[in-house]
Amino acid sequence: MLASKVIPAKDAGADRASRTVISVDAMGGDRGPAAVVSGCARFARNTDGVGFILHGPKDVLEGLVSRRKPLAGLCKVRHSDRTVTMDAKPSHVMRNGKDTSMWSAIDSVRNGEAEACVSCGNTGALMAISMMRLRKLDGINRPAIACLWPRREKEGFNIMLDVGADIRADGDDLLQFALMGTSYARNGLELARPRVGLLNVGTEEHKGRAELKIANDLIAAAAPAGEFDYIGFIEGGDIPAAHVDVIVTDGFTGNVALKTAEGTADQIREFLRSAFAATPLSRIAALIAYTSLNRLSKRIDPRRVNGGVFLGLDGIVVKSHGGADAKGTEAAVKLAFNLARSRFSQRVAARVASATAVRQDRSNGQSGNGAGK
């Protein structure tokens, strides 16, 4: 079913063993494989030590790769005929998706051929396949999906997790989410000392479910050794706030919040469109304001929020936007590469092991964790 082709390295001196290999699902995005291959080429032009395994129809991909000089010698193409469509049900893909480019891309990470996977295909299906095919890291109870949430008061993003890997999380799981999220913030967003908030229905300490009170204590206790600041409970309206970087919640609540925000943004886009179409004068105003509106439209595009990184698995999976162009793909590949290079997965595992050790023996007074960032 799978065919593979190694394109010989143009640089005979390249040390293949030192390359960080990214497995890229070239199919399933709105702009087709050309944008994806072009994005990989952009990244390879500026970065040493990257390699790619591209998944999709062999003829198409080899044609695209051969026209991109920066990719010469850096790409394998792994053939697959089928693509996961945007409207495919995750449960259906899990049963019938074995010969799709997405499945193949995840399996390259599973097999150890690649350290990270990037796909701009169907989010739900990618989550489902990743959770099923990749092993959990040692010490992780429950992997999580982290999304980037546009920040309110300035450019940039907050991280929220879990947004749908699982529908439940107890106090210990929420502590692990805090540790994985801060590690992601450090290695992915380059924040030295992330600020963590725990999503609840109020900011008063006695509020919320029992597991939130437990998590509140656990996360506060882990903050000094974990080198992050814990700001306590936050509410739904604070998710885009500038006073927090990492928002911790269970996958049910996180998923509802994410989809509610996307739905609200979509709804306001429609309201905006109809407001500007209401009268001839407002249509003229819309023309004049075209650039501003376009800028706004980009900021509230739900697809920008839709990206996700899967944390707690033995391998990194980055979901790029469905509408990503070459530049968008480059950014996703860069994130995957940086996380892989920083040995992110191993660091997460070390952080979690360290926090567990600290918890089990707090009286030691140990403060370091030796897990790097």
Add this chain to the structure above:
Amino acid sequence: MLASKVIPAKDAGADRASRTVISVDAMGGDRGPAAVVSGCARFARNTDGVGFILHGPKDVLEGLVSRRKPLAGLCKVRHSDRTVTMDAKPSHVMRNGKDTSMWSAIDSVRNGEAEACVSCGNTGALMAISMMRLRKLDGINRPAIACLWPRREKEGFNIMLDVGADIRADGDDLLQFALMGTSYARNGLELARPRVGLLNVGTEEHKGRAELKIANDLIAAAAPAGEFDYIGFIEGGDIPAAHVDVIVTDGFTGNVALKTAEGTADQIREFLRSAFAATPLSRIAALIAYTSLNRLSKRIDPRRVNGGVFLGLDGIVVKSHGGADAKGTEAAVKLAFNLARSRFSQRVAARVASATAVRQDRSNGQSGNGAGK
């Protein structure tokens, strides 16, 4: 602490016993008691059979009432010195709020002097006092707060409950929310056959928490006798959808979803403002588009979503917008009056009793419920 004054009825023939009395917290709104009293007068001018108990500083309120002819003979004023401020913590108000106008307004319902309460004050405090001071209806396990959510594709609102009365709900509670929500849709929004959806992280039947699967079966089974349509699971993005009228969820999830949507709407308003301030040309466009933008602003005003009705209590409590003017207050009073007149609370109790009976003895084949609407 409380002083009361009965203004003699101008119409000696008025049958006081047949009046539906609304208890109105005149304080705590952004526009002060004048807007509230004016709203009551607007309603009284067009409606027979209403009476009011107004709560707040006696001198101020009597002065305002005496200038409104339609209110002559219809109002009692109940003195209270203190007002619950918008930034007061609900837990603080519960401990220290006994002599506030809000507390006094709820207690008039508790004492049986009034059938419904209207307040435009602090939402959290109003919820907390209502839940504490009003008894639960017979057969109701868990009262709920229903909010109105602006609908996506046309004018109008969907109903979501619970948005924060409690943080948990089992399968039976969610069934009761469906019954209370449809009763509210019929008596408050005049929908003959409401469509009910259950909030989940996916629309596939096997998704979600255990209590959601139980509720899914219970609500589907109750739909024929309950005279509503059950459309199954919906996701966060569907809350404003036109294919559903009543969205059922637990108070934790509902509260996070509501606040997340409010936060998103707020955020986009800020983005919009900065987009239109970006360049001289865009500022001119904003001037030209002033009316359209104003229209949009009203549609995405979080305060419009903020209204809530408390269901399952022995007495009706309607939260009006903090920024409500006379017209807004009139609408809130009208909703409270209609719900009280339709004997809404009793109907909810009957619906719940009937559904419980149907559930306990489904083999009877009984289909009616005799509970009216």
